[in-house]
Amino acid sequence: MSVRVGSAATSSPFPKAASAALDDSQLRRNVKHATDIIQLKRKNMTGELPDWEDLRTAGHAIKNHTLRYLDIYLEEFERNFKAHGGVVHWARDADEANEIITGIIKRRAEREVIKVKTMTSNEIRLNEHLEENGITPHETDLADLIVQLGEDRPSHIVVPALHINRVQIREIFERRMPLKELGIEELTDDPEQLAEAARRYLRSKFLTVNVGISGANFAVAETGSLVVVESEGNGRMCLTLPDLLISVVGIEKLIPTFQDLEVFLQSLPRSSTGERMNPYNSIWSGVTPGDGPQEVHVVLLDNGRTGLLAEEESRETLNCIRCGACLNACPVYHQTGGHAYGSVYQGPIGAIITPQLQNLEHSKSLPYASSLCGACYDVCPVKINIPEILIMLRGKIVRESQSTFLGKLHPENMAMQAMALVFASSGLMTAAEGLARVAQFPFVHNGTIRHLPGMLSGWTQTRDLMPLPKHSFRQWWAERESKRNREQQ
Amino acid sequence: MRISLFITCYNDLLFADTGVAVVQILERLGHQVTFRPEQTCCGQMHYNTGYQRETVPLVRKFVETFAHDEVICSPSASCVAMIRDHYWKAARMAGDAELETKVLEIVPRVYEFTELLVNKLGVEDVGAYYPHRVTYHPSCHSLRLLRVGDAPLRLLRNVGGIDLVELPNSEECCGFGGTFAIKNPDTSSAMLADKVRCVLNTGAEMCTAADNSCLMHIYGSLHRQRTGVRTVHIAEILASTRTGEAKTPTFTHATPNEGGRE
Numbered sequence: 001m002s003v004r005v006g007s008a009a010t011s012s013p014f015p016k017a018a019s020a021a022l023d024d025s026q027l028r029r030n031v032k033h034a035t036d037i038i039q040l041k042r043k044n045m046t047g048e049l050p051d052w053e054d055l056r057t058a059g060h061a062i063k064n065h066t067l068r069y070l071d072i073y074l075e076e077f078e079r080n081f082k083a084h085g086g087v088v089h090w091a092r093d094a095d096e097a098n099e100i101i102t103g104i105i106k107r108r109a110e111r112e113v114i115k116v117k118t119m120t121s122n123e124i125r126l127n128e129h130l131e132e133n134g135i136t137p138h139e140t141d142l143a144d145l146i147v148q149l150g151e152d153r154p155s156h157i158v159v160p161a162l163h164i165n166r167v168q169i170r171e172i173f174e175r176r177m178p179l180k181e182l183g184i185e186e187l188t189d190d191p192e193q194l195a196e197a198a199r200r201y202l203r204s205k206f207l208t209v210n211v212g213i214s215g216a217n218f219a220v221a222e223t224g225s226l227v228v229v230e231s232e233g234n235g236r237m238c239l240t241l242p243d244l245l246i247s248v249v250g251i252e253k254l255i256p257t258f259q260d261l262e263v264f265l266q267s268l269p270r271s272s273t274g275e276r277m278n279p280y281n282s283i284w285s286g287v288t289p290g291d292g293p294q295e296v297h298v299v300l301l302d303n304g305r306t307g308l309l310a311e312e313e314s315r316e317t318l319n320c321i322r323c324g325a326c327l328n329a330c331p332v333y334h335q336t337g338g339h340a341y342g343s344v345y346q347g348p349i350g351a352i353i354t355p356q357l358q359n360l361e362h363s364k365s366l367p368y369a370s371s372l373c374g375a376c377y378d379v380c381p382v383k384i385n386i387p388e389i390l391i392m393l394r395g396k397i398v399r400e401s402q403s404t405f406l407g408k409l410h411p412e413n414m415a416m417q418a419m420a421l422v423f424a425s426s427g428l429m430t431a432a433e434g435l436a437r438v439a440q441f442p443f444v445h446n447g448t449i450r451h452l453p454g455m456l457s458g459w460t461q462t463r464d465l466m467p468l469p470k471h472s473f474r475q476w477w478a479e480r481e482s483k484r485n486r487e488q489q
Numbered sequence: 490m491r492i493s494l495f496i497t498c499y500n501d502l503l504f505a506d507t508g509v510a511v512v513q514i515l516e517r518l519g520h521q522v523t524f525r526p527e528q529t530c531c532g533q534m535h536y537n538t539g540y541q542r543e544t545v546p547l548v549r550k551f552v553e554t555f556a557h558d559e560v561i562c563s564p565s566a567s568c569v570a571m572i573r574d575h576y577w578k579a580a581r582m583a584g585d586a587e588l589e590t591k592v593l594e595i596v597p598r599v600y601e602f603t604e605l606l607v608n609k610l611g612v613e614d615v616g617a618y619y620p621h622r623v624t625y626h627p628s629c630h631s632l633r634l635l636r637v638g639d640a641p642l643r644l645l646r647n648v649g650g651i652d653l654v655e656l657p658n659s660e661e662c663c664g665f666g667g668t669f670a671i672k673n674p675d676t677s678s679a680m681l682a683d684k685v686r687c688v689l690n691t692g693a694e695m696c697t698a699a700d701n702s703c704l705m706h707i708y709g710s711l712h713r714q715r716t717g718v719r720t721v722h723i724a725e726i727l728a729s730t731r732t733g734e735a736k737t738p739t740f741t742h743a744t745p746n747e748g749g750r751e
Contacts, residue, residue, distance in 0.1 A: 334680075394539030477526075
């Protein structure tokens with residue numbers, strides 16, 4: 001089995017990728033503008049609910065319970081989906097899922113597919129695989145379409161084109177759409193005009209392409225239903241117009257009962273787009289004769305997910321309902337945007353999902369791409385304690401590194417071991433403090449430290465450091481105590 | 490009340506004045522401060538960077554050092570958060586059930602400094618005088634881990650002569666994050682640039698917080714740019730008085746037994 005999460009295995013480490021992103025002024029302005037707006041909307045929409053915290057707790061409890069008994073619910077879902085005329089496939093990894101999907105399409109000799117926004121298909125790089133097999137995928141979610149036409153990568157799990165503004169969108173459409181054929185003489189960056197161009201471009205696809213591919217926000221075990229929520233209605237087109245519908249769904253998307261949707265259909269839209277309800281909520285259970293797709297498949301994807309089930313703390317990662325609130329709240333994401341994470345899953349949730357799906361073999365810089373400020377945990381509608389999981393993953397990475405000879409000799413490990421030794425004894429700590437006071441001498445100029453060597457140079461490249469004061473607190477205390485004792489005698 | 494001070498390693502080494510201020514305030518309020526010289530570091534840097542095994546001896550040391558103290562106070566929100574949220578996990582990870590029990594027993598007696606004043610001692614006016622324009626940065630760990638709420642602001646609002654100005658976008662992290670500032674210096678600096686821009690926009694002379702670690706970070710940029718704006722720990726503001734002598738403090742909502750002089 002080979003787990004693949006987009007191109008994460010070959011992406012640059014976060015600090016390097018972030019450094020490049022930070023130099024892109026337009027990207028930073030776009031990201032800041034968009035996250036500011038979404039954050040404000042989310043705050044208003046969650047703030048108006050008196051039971052918002054209860055919804056979070058309920059979402060957390062439902063997901064925890066489902067993941068604890070996932071085997072049972074998956075089989076229940078399979079039975080019920082089949083009972084309604086659907087076909088269920090199990091895929092251990094990205095390759096298996098891709099093979100299954102292209103196999104189904106090839107049997108019908110179809111050459112084009114229309115896609116509903118699906119992160120999971122990005123995870124397995126389905127589009128590339130389809131193209132290699134002579135099948136043309138058309139993204140129909142407006143943001144995904146922009147990313148696809150721009151030959152770009154998604155930068156946000158809910159708003160894939162968050163890093164692009166309308167001037168840039170106009171340029172992409174101008175370059176990639178047959179505007180004349182669509183009856184558009186001149187395209188401006190007016191949002192309505194851009195939406196109209198996309199509408200005309202997509203309309204012909206909706207009416208002619210006979211295969212739809214989707215993901216799912218939820219899979220209901222009790223009824224064998226799949227659920228997709230969206231804002232544009234383009235998803236609804238893909239889910240209802242083609243004759244063949246294939247949905248690729250991560251196994252963590254299960255929820256036990258239809259009534260559980262009551263919680264998530266409130267918490268998801270409020271968290272993700274700051275809406276009370278998604279404009280389009282599509283729910284389908286197998287095949288309805290004479291109405292909608294007459295051949296319906298679901299590919300249940302593992303791709304590393306079962307590896308997260310064993311430990312309680314890791315398992316919580318799979319609670320994620322992909323709302324993107326943690327990205328919008330993250331001060332790191334605010335600066336770098338999503339590409340720096342090198343994964344189809346960005347931001348704080350990406351920093352824990354991506355490395356864990358790959359069994360910590362790749363993306364080891366991601367758990368460190370956080371200041372542990374806790375903003376992500378505060379907004380999470382299913383209460384994933386992301387900072388705790390980041391710390392746990394750091395621990396695993398360090399312990400694995402320490403098990404090798406080179407890892408033991410790594411300057412960071414040596415420094416940490418030395419400090420652990422010093423902190424073990426107050427006597428040693430006092431001695432080390434004295435030593436530090438002497439050692440700082442060559443670096444102090446005019447009462448400040450402007451340059452430090454080695455690992456610490458990261459600090460002084462943009463920040464001064466105040467030199468150590470003449471006395472430590474413990475020295476002050478000891479002097480005061482001895483003075484008091486003298487006075488008492 | 491007897492209050493045992495956990496100064497924390499970096500305050501001991503870098504910010505002795507903060508510790509002195511804490512002692513002055515608590516003594517001014519009529520409490521007796523003790524300092525146990527065996528104390529060292531809470532282990533947060535090790536723990537958060539992934540060196541959790543190396544943290545366990547420090548957990549043990551803390552629990553042993555402060556085992557018999559009724560109230561333990563620290564002028565560092567992030568170190569208190571470490572003790573409160575992570576000590577039991579470190580003990581559990583080490584498979585030391587006895588240590589875990591000891592941790593759970595000691596944690597309710599550990600207070601962050603402003604928390605101690607407002608929530609435990611019921612004091613909001615410590616009789617301070619500080620004639621400066623000040624803005625307050627709610628550090629992430631005081632805000633989202635300890636949930637100290639507006640305790641620091643209540644204390645600051647009662648300071649005589651102070652011109653307290655609200656910090657825009659105050660709840661966003663300054664970008665310090667311990668070793669994050671060194672492992673991701675570019676992103677950290679970008680976050681800091683935003684924070685410093687907000688501080689400068691207030692026109693304040695001083696930026697204060699309940700954590701010297703964040704303040705050290707903010708200072709780093711303020712000083713590099715020679716802005717002339719300083720950072721100061723909230724305890725040092727609260728220790729300042731008009732005459733240098735203590736004023737009778739106001740006890741707002743604690744009973745005399747809880748909050749009064751002994």
